[in-house]
Amino acid sequence: xxxxxxxxxxxxxxxxxxxIAAPPACxxxxxxxxxxxxxxxxxxxxxxxxxxxxxxxxxxxxxxxAALADRYRREAPVDPARARKAIEAxxxxxxxxxxxxxxxxxxxxxxxxxxxxxxxxxxxxxSIDGMVALAAPMRADAMAEAILLALEIAGPEQTGxxxxxxxxxxxxxx
Numbered sequence: 001x002x003x004x005x006x007x008x009x010x011x012x013x014x015x016x017x018x019x020i021a022a023p024p025a026c027x028x029x030x031x032x033x034x035x036x037x038x039x040x041x042x043x044x045x046x047x048x049x050x051x052x053x054x055x056x057x058x059x060x061x062x063x064x065x066a067a068l069a070d071r072y073r074r075e076a077p078v079d080p081a082r083a084r085k086a087i088e089a090x091x092x093x094x095x096x097x098x099x100x101x102x103x104x105x106x107x108x109x110x111x112x113x114x115x116x117x118x119x120x121x122x123x124x125x126x127s128i129d130g131m132v133a134l135a136a137p138m139r140a141d142a143m144a145e146a147i148l149l150a151l152e153i154a155g156p157e158q159t160g161x162x163x164x165x166x167x168x169x170x171x172x173x174x
Contacts (some may be wrong), residue, residue, distance in 0.1 A: 005031070028165050030086075032086075032090070033086075034082050035086045038083045038086070040143060042108065043116065045066065047116055047128060048065025053121070053122075068132070076141060080102060083108070084096075088099060
């Protein structure tokens with residue numbers, strides 16, 4: 001279950017909980033992929049910062065975490081307009097009058113760091129470090145797909161009420 005909570009962080013980290021009125025019935029896989037693309041590098045950075053002090057000097061996150069986050073940023077560059085649309089789809093809110101695309105991405109980065117700092121217990125850092133080390137050889141798009149599959153398997157009970165739409169499912173309009 002710990003993987004599902006970390007996957008949930010990655011998928012939902014680009015969204016401030018205060019900004020969420022109510023989750024949509026389901027999130028289209030393409031929108032979830034875009035949110036994952038925004039959140040994944042920042043989540044790795046935040047995990048390295050959160051867990052670094054609790055891990056041995058030779059741990060993966062301490063020695064390779066920043067490089068992995070940078071690699072994910074290069075492999076899956078974020079299109080700010082697409083990220084904004086994905087965040088809007090996930091939150092069900094219109095952000096067009098809220099801020100520029102760059103500001104939305106900066107806020108997502110700050111939210112990721114804050115959410116991990118507040119919700120990841122340092123007692124879990126050894127397990128998280130091992131999981132990140134095992135997944136690190138995956139390309140950014142493959143990692144996003146793995147997280148997306150984990151979210152589908154976990155279902156809304158494990159992901160704070162969020163569900164990934166099945167093929168042919170319509171997202172409920174508000």
